[in-house]
Amino acid sequence: MLLIPCPWCGPRPEGEFVNLGEAVPPRPADPAALADDVWVETLIMRANVRGPHVERWWHQRSCGRIFAIERDTLTHAIRPLDPEARP
Amino acid sequence: MTATRLPAGGLIDRSRPIAFRFDGLALTGFAGDTLAAALLANDVAVVGRSFKLHRPRGVFGAGIDDPNTTVTRLAPRPATNLRATTTPIEAGAEYRSVGTWPNARHDLGAVAGAFGRLLPAGFYYKTFMAPNWHLFEPFIRAAAGLGRVPEAAWQPVSESRFGDCDLLVVGAGPAGLAAALAGARAGLRTILADDGERPGGRLLDEGPAARAWIDATVAELDGLHTLRRMPRSTVWGHHEQGFVSLLERAPPDAPDLDFRHWKLRAGAIVVAAGAFERSIAFADNDRPGVMLASAAGHYLDRYGVRPGADVLAFATNDSGYGPAFALAAAGAAVRIADARDTVDPALARAAAAAGIDLRPGTVVERALGRSRVAGAVLTGPGGRTERVACDLIAVAGGWNPAFHLASHSRRVRSVWNEALATFTAGDCPPDLVVVGAARGSFATEDCVREGWQAAAAIAAGLGRTGGPVAPPEGPEAPVTRAVAPLFLVPPAKPGAKLFVDLANDVTTADLGLALREGYRSIELVKRYTTAGMGIDQGKTGNVSVIAVVGALTGAAPGDVGTTTFRPPYAPVEFGAIAGARAEARLYPWRQTPLADWHLAAGGVIYEAGLRWQRPGYYPRAGEDYRTAAAREARAVREAVGVYDGTPLGRFRLKGPDVPALLDLVYVNDFASLAPGRGRYGIMLTDDGLILDDGVTFRLDETHWLLHSSTGAADRVHLHLEQILQVHRPDWRVSLIPVTSQWANATLCGPRARDVLAALNPDFDIAPAALPFMATVEGHVGGLPVRVCRVSWTGELSFELNTPARHAVELWQRIMAAGAPFGITPVGSEANHILRVEAGYISTGHEVDGTADVIDLGLGGMVSRRKADFIGKRSMELRRRLDPERFELVGLLPADPNRLVPEGAPLTPGGAATDQEGFVSACVASVALGRVVGLGLLKRGRARLGETVHARVRDEIVPLTVVPPVFHDADRTRVKS
């Protein structure tokens, strides 16, 4: 059971959170402007990193904030990221 | 009689004899005995039979690592696969050896031994193929397995608990005691867990001075408020970030509990779990009477049981001498075969003084005897062989450190240690330290120092340095050091059985066969031979297997590799892990405030999504669900019904950017919605598939109420939060889920307005004032309500939302006010009929994860004004590249009474071939008096009037394709 460092609440057990997966870039402002293959790639491709993985978590059962951390998908070692940055 | 209870000694209570039965024998032991100790005290040599060959087996070890002594307890608390070495005897208990018939002494299964030659490693891979495996499998299955799970099996009572500490010390031997003392003195909240009953570990077997030291240390520990000492507590798994699983047996503060399972977060962990002694592979090294030297010493010291009168100790290191001296002092004749050519002169002198026949440079080539050891063949210097008589072979093959827990976390590696001829823990991070024998330090003074230093360093790292800084003086005790790396004594005769894994009957020949056949990687060897996969999970055998494979392949053991230590450290009962989470706590329901009312009214309640319970129907006497649902649906069509709409997901949105948010998430336009009005919307995911549908009201300029379907509430919540926090953090929107804040009673049917009027509303309910898709806030008979004009039934409907605390009051008033109009409570089954008749789509039926909005005939909703909404790009792309879609249609079975199972595939002509659609819903319509259905059909909208075919297994059901609405097609009733 992981301890997730919520930038707003401190370390909390993972049961309070929902993992949102890889921190893919924000949705393009104008999807219509993208070529088909570019759009499909942004939609479905994942780096799926084996190692340090920047991902989003939603602190659903507490403060409700979404934030990004770096978690090693092999060891679960966690590194907090700048909480002021856009998640 | 060769094993015997001595007249004095041991940590047992001789004033309390305990009678029990084993394999039908009536036996007596003393309070404090384990079953293994009591069996030895009664000179029961054969305790079980081996897993594959059914060879007789006796007590071999003294703890969780014993591979031989698995028993079933028939009474009390029937349970199987108990280890006799860890099971305390109980008065009146009845135990039985496992897998034997009629008993362990005389076992018919031993006939397997006669065919032993035909059963090499992996024999089953090479035969039993023709005609097929099923012919042979039942016999193999019946022969395999250990105990039989009793019919009325014991169901232990357990609770789960969370805990945390600064320092967790695993193991209360000398290293662990010292670590706990250092940590607790320095003010660290320290837990000292040990799987045994008494603290002290191996020191307990090393004489009175050692015991005095233990007592003094424990006395000090027990006086420290920072320390929690947990006996009978096994740390069985170490996960990550200091999170460990700890099983506490018979917690002292809760006599009603069998187990307490701890989920423990430790700031730092000191692993001081000791080491397991290992055996040596020699011919017939599995005979009853072959025992680990430490176990022999343990039974003598701890239980006053001398396991043999004529002892042959077989040592590769000094640790075999302690038990040998103790056995000699207890009156046994003792001979030591020491594999080393030279023995420490002091030890040799001590041996001579004790009258022990010491044979340096000598190994045991073979054990003699069948159902118990009767002698041994020794090979001495120059290859000289000699037969000697003995009734106990005490094997001291070296020690395998128990650093499993450090390894579980994968932060500490295994490294081969030449001097100790075993694997030890590699470098440790500061918060996970392995000390003492678990690290390969066997001298007591080293253990004490390492334990102390590890905990002191952890305390110092946290800025805590209270208490004395010097380690306590350790007790005097024999010292064990280097080991002669002897794992295998080559047999004189071919075909001899030299066991490397007693639990699974794996011999050196099996290892050789695996290697010969090309299974050369250690993992392949182990999987092919099953070595290390038995009930001891390789605790006694793993290192030997690796070393023997190394010897056979000419590789250094460190290069052969090691295997992963996997949790659990020791087997752990499923009931302990589950704790009290069974039954009601396993799967908590969400209930509406009206649940009691529904039950009292005879409602049948089941899940409606996301664990919400809702009435499915309210059967009257003689009704089944179909007739009940039909009656309820008819009431809605003809008069008025009321249903509990509380579980529907609700979100309150506020802020200037709500219109932008809604326009992004819904396919249709929302910005234009006027205050006081609502609109049905469909939201997609960005891959163009439907996420959910529902009605959103604009309550005032900036304040909105969004509804989701019951089962999708969490998904919708997450979807909106992701947009607001990740994709459009600049938008000013406040989003609050308010589902359970409100209760909802929905009036539906032509008389719905009459009922509402009878409830005495303080607002105008005339169609002009409160039209379809309008909302108003007010009171009915003084109760606050928000009324929404939404319909999912195809009838005039009013949703009455009230704060949850008023739910029962409102509902009762509705029932009273509605009585003159024939109001009927309506469940989800009737709702299903009504919505199918009206042609409304439903998540889980038509919305099956593949259809898009246009497929469902709702293309008209899709905004032409908006340049973008979530899902637009993908939906357009998909439709452009593959225009052949499955589209929503109505379906009328040719036989008007034929209900087609929902989900039935539609295929061309009803052939057994690929699907061209499926029946998504099919009900007996009360409005039409016949069966109607909905379905998704390839190019369905172009096929109205066509006859299509559902295939229900071997039956072909013709259906006519019609538009997907059967009632109130122009929605005049809904809008009335």
Add this chain to the structure above:
Amino acid sequence: MQRYSIYSLVRNALTHHEGWQRAWRSPPLKRRYQVVIVGAGGHGLSTAYHLAKEHGLTDVAVLEKGWLGGGNTARNTHTIRSNYIRDVSIRFHDVSVKLYEQMSRELNFNILFSQRSMIDLIQSFGKLRDLRRRSLAMALHGPQYQLISVDELQRRIPAMGSLDQVRLPPLAGMVHPEAAMARHDAVAWSYARAADARGVEIHQHTEVTGFVRGPDGAVTGVETNRGTVSADIVALATAGSTSDVARRAGLSLPLVTRNLQAFVSEPVKPLIDVIVNCPDVGLYLMQSDKGEIVIGGGTDPYPSYRQGSHFATFEDTVASLVELFPRFKALKMLRQWGGAIEFAYDASPIISKTDLPGLLVSTGWYGGFKSIPVGGLTFAHLIATGTPHPLAEAFGLDRFTGLKFLLEAGTVAQR
């Protein structure tokens, strides 16, 4: 290939089993092969075998960074079934079951294939609807999936306790008689031995560290810890590591890797004859021939390569287990572990060419043990002929360019 039989076993017993030949060779690694398969798990070895058997292609090397069959083949819970909802999935897995039925005899290696049937416990109406739809779709193509009553359910699973107190009382069961289990290691070994006998080379402890690219960008070989090996075709069968391996060729894939855990009890005498699956509570179990109860649950709730046990998921699974089987409360867990499962975006398999000429991929195997025979058969077809096997046309990466997902989930939610 040395023939295995009861006679050869008896013959070899007389010489203390000294005469058994190697199951596969350890030939020197050549500099060039027609086909290099990366990954000697079940899928890689099955592909190699079918290349040799069906297409006569034997200039094939299977490169494995660890030991053969040591990835998910060694870690799965060895269940074989074909209860799917989409036509292509049903047909594909039905062929796999049929190939499994023949495998022991075809490969002369007993994989302990045991067709014990699987019973799904249905504990919600949503699941009932979902499985009924599956059952009717399956009936179009052959595999059986039959609804049974709760009484029949209890008759077939006598170890189950009283259902009165169960939080989600079973409503019915669904029986899939073709479902089976087999010894997972033996599947890898039998294919390895048979492929080797046909001339395929298997190279263990040979890790692919990079790719050799031609002037046109095509993949023309691999770099390994034992040197460069060139090949006309490089085929990835690297479950668990496919994203990583493909990245070395500059290729992105729509994959997410998750941990799927399993655990076993101590061995006990026969107690459960069938495979029991409880999709509503996330639990499945069966008893191995050795007597261990093999138990699995859901995947971890986040991407992971950790191959361990996620505690909360584990605890939920155990709680569900002892609720349905209270007799198991005193039974002990012996061992637990996890495997790294790759999910494609639509959770269906990928057997496909890639944007890089010369590089092919077989991935997205969730529960891929059941697909080993047909996965190898169809991947070999693609490798040898350059065109998808008719059974696997839907599994190409090209389905994603049109967002034409192959969604197996059936229903997404309940009414």
